[in-house]
Amino acid sequence: DAGVIQSPRHEVTEMGQEVTLRCKPISGHNSLFWYRQTMMRGLELLIYFNNNVPIDDSGMPEDRFSAKMPNASFSTLKIQPSEPRDSAVYFCASSHGQGSDNEQFFGPGTRLTVL
Amino acid sequence: DAKTTQPPSMDCAEGRAANLPCNHSTISGNEYVYWYRQIHSQGPQYIIHGLKNNETNEMASLIITEDRKSSTLILPHATLRDTAVYYCIVRGKAAGNKLTFGGGTRVLVKP
Numbered sequence: 565d566a567g568v569i570q571s572p573r574h575e576v577t578e579m580g581q582e583v584t585l586r587c588k589p590i591s592g593h594n595s596l597f598w599y600r601q602t603m604m605r606g607l608e609l610l611i612y613f614n615n616n617v618p619i620d621d622s623g624m625p626e627d628r629f630s631a632k633m634p635n636a637s638f639s640t641l642k643i644q645p646s647e648p649r650d651s652a653v654y655f656c657a658s659s660h661g662q663g664s665d666n667e668q669f670f671g672p673g674t675r676l677t678v679l
Numbered sequence: 680d681a682k683t684t685q686p687p688s689m690d691c692a693e694g695r696a697a698n699l700p701c702n703h704s705t706i707s708g709n710e711y712v713y714w715y716r717q718i719h720s721q722g723p724q725y726i727i728h729g730l731k732n733n734e735t736n737e738m739a740s741l742i743i744t745e746d747r748k749s750s751t752l753i754l755p756h757a758t759l760r761d762t763a764v765y766y767c768i769v770r771g772k773a774a775g776n777k778l779t780f781g782g783g784t785r786v787l788v789k790p
Binding site: 597612620669670 | 713717722725766
């Protein structure tokens with residue numbers, strides 16, 4: 565099992581540019597999560613999907629952020645336009661089933677630097 | 680979800696047991712206690728979870744007090760590779776799939 569796959573692993577971009585982060589969940593998992601981690605705010609949930617449908621996007625910081633899950637094996641998190649304060653490590657995670665008795669498996673993260 | 684309180688940091692000697700405490704005094708009956716850890720520059724890793732009974736797996740043991748207001752994660756024989764930030768999370772039906780991470784305990788295993 566390859567685990568959760570994220571790409572790119574590192575991204576450096578300039579302010580104002582569009583950034584797209586990608587995630588492939590573990591095969592068979594039907595829930596997918598996007599988290600952001602910074603020194604100041606720690607690890608925060610941005611959005612999560614169940615069966616490809618966004619369930620809770622209350623953590624998405626603002627309209628510059630958008631996430632999609634076109635099918636069960638792929639999701640994107642897009643930032644347009646990017647700003648220096650978006651610099652963080654973005655993690656994708658997946659789990660099987662819903663509810664509070666399911667563990668989440670995290671990917672290695674994408675380290676984003678916006679100059 | 681109930682909030683958790685963990686010490687910000689602790690040291691442990693290699694080869695000894697590491698006992699990581701967590702207080703969750705406002706936990707409700709249907710909320711689980713989860714433990715994750717995050718090794719530097721990696722994604723969080725699931726360790727163990729429990730509801731009422733003590734749990735053990737290949738990584739650790741979870742001891743939950745009878746009143747469920749606190750718990751202890753036990754790493755039986757700590758190694759240098761166990762150096763990480765350990766997060767105690769309480770998660771219930773109201774949260775659905777959501778995990779809310781706090782500050783965690785930074786554990787340093789020393790030789």
